Amino acid sequence: MSYARFSHTSDIYVYCGAISWHCCGCFLQLGVTFSAEEPRSMADHVREHIDAGDLVPDGVVEALLSDADAYEAEADARALDNLTHRESEAF
Numbered sequence: 146m147s148y149a150r151f152s153h154t155s156d157i158y159v160y161c162g163a164i165s166w167h168c169c170g171c172f173l174q175l176g177v178t179f180s181a182e183e184p185r186s187m188a189d190h191v192r193e194h195i196d197a198g199d200l201v202p203d204g205v206v207e208a209l210l211s212d213a214d215a216y217e218a219e220a221d222a223r224a225l226d227n228l229t230h231r232e233s234e235a236f
C-alpha cells in the first residue's frame with residue numbers, strides 16, 4: 146500500500162513493499178530509493194523530508210506510526226510465539 150504518491154501536494158512517494166518500506170526516488174538521496182525495515186524508521190525518514198521543506202501530505206507520519214504500533218505488536222507476538230514454541234520443543 147502507498148502512504149503518499151508524487152503529486153502537486155506531495156514531494157514523496159512512500160509505500161510498503163512485501164517486507165520493507167520504501168521512499169521511492171527520494172529527493173534527500175538524490176533520487177535513490179530509501180528503504181526501511183520497519184515503519185517507525187520510515188516515519189523518522191518522512192520527518193526529515195518535512196524538516197527539509199518537502200511537501201508531505203497530512204497524516205503520512207501518523208499513518209506510519211499507527212502501522213508501527215501494529216507492526217511492533219505483531220513482532221512481539223511472533224517473538225513470544227517462537228519462545229513458547231522453543232520451550233515446548235525442549236520437553
Ligand SMILES: [Zn+2]
Nearest residue numbers: 168171173179
Ligand atoms: Zn525520502
